[in-house]
Structures are given as C-alpha cells and as structure tokens.
Amino acid sequence: MSAVISIINQKGGVGKSTTAQALAAGLSLKGKSTLLIDLDPQGNTTYTRSTRGTRSTLYDALTKKSDISGAIEKSDSGDMIASSSDLSRLDIELSSTGKEYRLKEVLEPIKGQYDFIVIDTPPALGIITVNALTASDFAVIPAIAEIYSIQGVGQLYSTIKAVRDYCNPNLKIQGILLTRHNERTILNRDMREIIEDTASQLGTSIYNTFIREGIAIRESQAKKQDIFSYAPKSNPALDYLDFVDEVLERSNLYE
C-alpha cells in the first residue's frame, strides 16, 4: 500500500518545503521507498534536491505532452520530480473539465512503486494545491505558533471541504505541525487553546512533535543536503525524525 501526503498551507514561510524535504528524506532513512514532488513553481525544494537531469518535466506530464516517468530523478535517498516555473501557468492551461484530477491521473501508473509520495505545494489555494489535495490520502499542515499563522490555518477549511465534497471524499487532514519553534517562547495557555480549537475545527490534532528552530536547516538547504545527512544531531533533525515516526503511525503503515 502506498500513501500520498500533501504539505499544505496558503501562507508562505511556514516550513512547507522544509517539512516536505525532511519528511521524504526521513521516510527514506527508515527504509521506505519515497517520491518527493515539488509542485511549487518557486522551486525551493527543487533547488535543494534536484539535479535537473530529466528528459521531460512535471508540467509536460500535467499538460499531457509526455509521460510522467520521464520527469522522475532516481536516487538512493529517494526519487524526486522537480518543479519548473511554467507550473504557474497551469491555471490558464488547465481549463477543461477534470482539471482538478490531472495530478491524480498522472500518478496512478507509478503510485504502486512507492511507499510514500510527498508533495510540496505553493503558498496559494489555486488549482495546483487542489490537484495535490485531490491526489492525496493525507494533508499535513505546517504552521508557526503565532496568531496570524494559526488564523490562516482556519481559512484552509473551505478549500479542504470543497475538495472533499467534489473531488476526494477520502482526504484526511493528518495533523498540524508546529514549525520553527523557538524554545525561548513558551506556548501560553491561550495560544495552545486557539491552536487546539483550530485543529478540532478541521477535524484533526496537533502532532506531539514541535520542530525547533535551528540554523542547520538553512545551512543544509544552501549546501543542497538533507538535514539528516548535514546535521544529524541538530534540534530540527531530531525533531523531524520524531515527526516522521508520528506520520508513520498516523498513516497506519507503521511496521
């Protein structure tokens, strides 16, 4: 069985790309076969992980110009499908009926090859994110424990509801992941209540693991390495490993 997990939040800078990279790398480290897909036209995950040596692109596959297999980069630490800036044109290109299902259709023939497919999404709730959610079993929502960030999470509700109603009734919100956590900031009771209320409004809960802030994250991304290879003992690496275990438990695929 394989699971498709989208990392979503329409807010920028909350740790979507960092979480997608760490989740895919961590799952690989634990022996799972993984495919990381960068659906964000900004391409931050692609910068860090891709060698950009493919015959074709994800855009080509989504617009039916070529087969998805030509866009996969194979590696021992997990496979990758890179993003490209033309993904931002998808809204215009995909005008036909069924445009929400393109990614799901494209992934169907290769899904069985992987235990997990992890999708990094752009900071927007347009057709790209809807495609990601339509193709997914689970959504993971990274957020920062700040009031504006948490309000933004509440605003995801209508998009998720629409996807469930029209495209993918099986979509589950696996949890809210608190990222970039500053150990000196104590999460006061009011804030914790607000976050828990937001989570229950979405029918989910907060992961027990918080991801602490650490300079190693930015350094590892600049060096194009995953956090576990670059700084395995750093706080974010340790936290992301615990998060990976929680994802395995919540996906009911723990072995």
Ligand SMILES: Nc1ncnc2c1ncn2[C@@H]1O[C@H](COP(=O)(O)OP(=O)(O)OP(=O)(O)O)[C@@H](O)[C@H]1O
């Ligand atoms: N735990 C962490 N500790 C320190 N820096 C972090 C941590 N997590 C993320 N960052 C940094 O914060 C910035 C934003 O993170 P990231 O790119 O993952 O967010 P994003 O939600 O994907 O943003 P966007 O939506 O704009 O693509 C990056 O510079 C990243 O290196």
